[in-house]
Amino acid sequence: MDKSAIVVGAGIGGIATSIRLACKGYKVSVFETARQAGGKLNETHHNGFRFDMGPSLFTLPNLVTELFELCDERPEQYFQYTSLDIICRYFYTDGSSINAYQDVEKFANEIQQVTGEKKSGVLQFLSRSRELYELTAPVFIFKSFHKVSTFLSKAFFKALLHIYKLDTFRTMHNANASWFSDSRVVQLFDRYATYNGSNPYKAPATLNVIPHLEHSVGAYYPTGGMYRIAQSLLLLAERQGVTFHFQTPVTRILTSHHKIVGVEVSDRRYKADVVVSDVDIVSAYKLLGKQIPQRYIKHERSSSALIFYWGIDKAFPELELHNILFSGNYPEEFRCLFNTKTVYSDPTVYLYISKKKEENDAPVGCENWFVMINVPENIGQDWDSIVAVSRKQIIQKINTLLATDIAQHIVFEKMLDPRSIESGTSSFHGSLYGNSSNGRFAAFSRHPNFKRSIKGLYFAGGSVHPGGGIPLCLASAKIIDELIGK
Numbered sequence: 001m002d003k004s005a006i007v008v009g010a011g012i013g014g015i016a017t018s019i020r021l022a023c024k025g026y027k028v029s030v031f032e033t034a035r036q037a038g039g040k041l042n043e044t045h046h047n048g049f050r051f052d053m054g055p056s057l058f059t060l061p062n063l064v065t066e067l068f069e070l071c072d073e074r075p076e077q078y079f080q081y082t083s084l085d086i087i088c089r090y091f092y093t094d095g096s097s098i099n100a101y102q103d104v105e106k107f108a109n110e111i112q113q114v115t116g117e118k119k120s121g122v123l124q125f126l127s128r129s130r131e132l133y134e135l136t137a138p139v140f141i142f143k144s145f146h147k148v149s150t151f152l153s154k155a156f157f158k159a160l161l162h163i164y165k166l167d168t169f170r171t172m173h174n175a176n177a178s179w180f181s182d183s184r185v186v187q188l189f190d191r192y193a194t195y196n197g198s199n200p201y202k203a204p205a206t207l208n209v210i211p212h213l214e215h216s217v218g219a220y221y222p223t224g225g226m227y228r229i230a231q232s233l234l235l236l237a238e239r240q241g242v243t244f245h246f247q248t249p250v251t252r253i254l255t256s257h258h259k260i261v262g263v264e265v266s267d268r269r270y271k272a273d274v275v276v277s278d279v280d281i282v283s284a285y286k287l288l289g290k291q292i293p294q295r296y297i298k299h300e301r302s303s304s305a306l307i308f309y310w311g312i313d314k315a316f317p318e319l320e321l322h323n324i325l326f327s328g329n330y331p332e333e334f335r336c337l338f339n340t341k342t343v344y345s346d347p348t349v350y351l352y353i354s355k356k357k358e359e360n361d362a363p364v365g366c367e368n369w370f371v372m373i374n375v376p377e378n379i380g381q382d383w384d385s386i387v388a389v390s391r392k393q394i395i396q397k398i399n400t401l402l403a404t405d406i407a408q409h410i411v412f413e414k415m416l417d418p419r420s421i422e423s424g425t426s427s428f429h430g431s432l433y434g435n436s437s438n439g440r441f442a443a444f445s446r447h448p449n450f451k452r453s454i455k456g457l458y459f460a461g462g463s464v465h466p467g468g469g470i471p472l473c474l475a476s477a478k479i480i481d482e483l484i485g486k
Contacts, residue, residue: 002025002026002027003025003027003273003274004026004027004028004029004271004272004273004274005018005021005026005027005028005272005273005274005275005276006028006029006030006031006262006263006270006272006274006275006276007021007028007029007030007031007275007276007278007460008031008250008253008263008275008277008278008279008284008287009030009031009032009033009039009277009278009279009461010030010032010034010037010038010039010234010244010246010278011037011038011039011040011041011278011279011460011461011462011473012038012039012041012229012230012233012470012473012474013039013278013460013461013462013473013476013477014030014032014039014276014278014460014477015230015233015234015237016067016460016474016477016478017276017278017458017460017476017477017480017481018030018237018276019067019070019071019233019236019237019242019477020070020478020480020481021274021276021484022071022237022240022241022242023070023071023240024484024485026273026274027241028237028240028241028242028243029243029244029245029270029272030237030242030243030244030245031245031248031250031263031265032244032245032246032247032248033248033249033426034246034247034424035246035247036246037230037234037244037246038054038231039054039278039425039461040053040054040055040425040427040432040462041053041054041227041229041230041470042054042227042230043225043226043227044309044414046309046311046412046414047311047411047412048311048362048363048366049309049311049361049362049363049368049412050225050354050358050360050361050362051309051354051361051368051370051414052225052226052352052354052370053227053307053309053370053416055470056226056352056354056370057087057214057219057322058081058219058220058221058222058226058229058470059213059214059217059218059219059220059470059471060217060470060474061081061218061220063470063471063474063475063478064229064233064474067233067236067474068236071236071239073236073239078236079222079223079224079228079229079231079232080222080223081220081221081223082220082221082223082357083102083218083219083220084102084219084220084221084321085101085102085103086099086101086102086320086321087100087101087102087214087215087219087322088320088322088323089319089320089323089324090184090188090323090324090326091323091324091325091401092184092187092326093326093327093328093346094184096114096115096184097114098110098114098115098184098188099320100214100215102214102215102218102219103215104123104126104215104216105123107122107126108120108122111185114184115182115185116182117180117181117182117185121180122185125179125180125189125208125211126212126215126216128208129208129209129210129211129212129215129216130212130216132166132167132208132209132212133209133212133213133217135158135166136206136209138153139153140443141475142466142475142478142479143479144448144449144450144465144479144482144483146448146449146465167204167205167206167208168204168205168206168440169204169440170204171200171201171202171203171204171205172189172190172192172193172200172201172203172204172205172207173186173190173200173201174205175205175208176189176190176200176205176208184326187326187330189208189211190330191324191326191348192207192208192210192211193207193437194303194374195210195469196302196436196437196467196468196469196472197301197302197303197304197374197431197432197433197436197468198302198303198436198437198438198442199334199337199338199436199438200330200334201331201334202300202338202436202438203436203437203438203439203442204437204439204440204442207437221321221354221357224358225361226354229470245265248265249265250263250264250265250287251264251265251266252264252287252289253275253277253284253287253288253457254269255288255454255457258453258454258455259455259456260272260273260274260275260454260455260456260457262275263287272456273456274456274457274458274484275457276458276460277457277458277459277460277461278459278460278461279426279461280425280426280427280428280461280463281296281428281447281459281463281464282428282463283426283428284459288454295445296435296445296446296447297428297435299435299436299438299439299442299445300338300435300438300439300442301377301428301429301431301434301435301436302377302431302432302434302435302436302468303337303338303374303376303377303431303432304374304375304376304377304378304417304418304421304427304429304430304431304432305372305373305374305416305417305421305432306343306372306373306375306386306387306390306415306416306417306418307370307371307372307415307416307417308369308370308371308372308391308394308413308414308415309368309369309370309371309412309413309414309415309416310368310369310371310410310413311362311366311368311369311411311412311413312362312366312368312406312409312410312411313365313366313409313411314365314366314367314409315355315366315367316367316402318402319351319353319356319402321352321353321354321356321357322350322351322352323350323351323352323353324349324350324351325348325349325350325351325397325398325401326348327344327346327347327348328346329344329346330348332344333346333347333348333374336376337374337375337376338376338436338438341376341379341381342381342386343373343375343376343386343389346397347373347374347390347393347394347397348373348374349371349372349373349394349397349398350370350371350372350373351369351370351372352369352370352372353367353368353369354368354370355367355368366411371394371398373390373394375390375417375418377418377429377430377431378418378419378422378429378430379429383417383418383419387417395407418430427463428463432462432468433462433463433467433468433469434446434462434463434464437467443465443466446463446464446465446466446467447459447463447464447465448464448465449464449465449476449479449480449483450480450483458480458483458484459476459480460473460476460477460480461473461476464476465479466479
């Protein structure tokens with residue numbers, strides 16, 4: 001008899017896991033509460049505007065393409081992507097700007113011309129980032145952190161021999177400030193802590209692996225938008241025989257004698273040999289009827305987001321696909337985020353405009369703006385007031401940069417805040433990435449991809465090891481694949 005598997009949640013990690021299980025010969029069913037697949041990786045259409053709603057930068061595309069190759073399919077028949085020349089344009093309060101070219105030589109030249117930092121220093125920093133990635137990825141990203149075999153591997157012993165290079169005893173900011181003298185360059189590289197919702201003044205300098213992913217491995221844009229990634233993997237999964245049930249929430253994960261039995265959907269039960277949860281780990285424990293161990297949630301949570309989706313009736317050539325309008329006081333911004341759980345009066349603004357790559361994402365002469373600031377997790381703040389005040393501050397910041405009144409150009413608006421993120425994606429407290437990386441041992445506080453006491457139960461997605469974001473969610477599926485294979 002064929003073995004059956006059920007995946008709870010059709011986020012990017014859940015879809016990837018369903019594909020890998022199908023390739024192992026499992027009969028796979030996926031149950032999803034929402035109307036469509038993707039989880040936080042989603043899209044919305046309004047009045048001729050299309051918006052990517054969540055992740056907006058595509059890195060490590062091999063984690064997607066290998067899923068097609070695993071199924072003996074050609075990735076290019078499902079989706080295409082292009083390399084970015086300018087990954088991001090950074091704007092500073094002093095009026096200066098830096099183009100973060102993907103090409104490391106061009107990027108280093110740009111920094112030297114704008115700030116005076118030596119090109120050689122930037123190249124050495126990125127070379128150091130590459131070393132960090134090569135030491136950490138085989139152990140900390142693509143392997144279970146909770147299996148003895150990982151710590152008996154050659155990769156682990158190699159990392160152990162070079163433990164001084166992992167830079168775990170300094171914060172990201174301290175490491176960057178010791179490397180660069182110009183505060184703008186320090187701020188640029190400090191920003192990478194926000195890629196997993198963390199604080200560069202608390203997170204270990206090991207996170208300086210991230211620049212390598214953008215400038216050496218590469219940053220890309222999928223043709224058709226970020227949601228095309230989810231759509232293409234959904235199609236691939238269906239071609240492998242995976243069955244998807246949308247608007248069908250699982251109400252319980254069923255176990256018996258420390259072994260998976262299946263799931264309950266309303267009053268109907270579905271049997272399974274394997275169950276993979278791709279929902280927030282706190283929600284997963286609720287489905288199990290258990291209290292999540294405190295060690296997995298007592299750690300500081302990651303930040304959340306306040307996002308405005310604006311239809312703009314004008315084009316702004318001075319803006320790139322990805323743009324950052326930096327705060328004038330980065331330490332205070334993060335103090336507010338993680339200490340007082342408020343929003344600083346001069347927040348850093350991220351502005352993503354897919355119309356720069358996709359002509360049909362907005363009407364002629366218009367642009368679709370994804371405007372985001374980092375905000376704290378939801379602990380009951382007065383979000384209505386915070387949203388109203390933050391909106392004014394964001395508009396003021398954009399107006400200063402573009403010398404315009406952007407409010408008069410907003411012809412459509414939709415908004416997400418930590419409350420709607422929490423309710424719409426079941427993310428505990430609205431945190432985008434589960435636990436933050438604030439602290440040298442933060443990586444160990446993430447829940448494993450399996451539960452020792454329940455055979456056949458696994459966990460994928462951004463709230464478990466190795467973390468949030470498209471690449472790490474895909475990595476969690478790869479880890480589960482290996483665990484089940486063994």
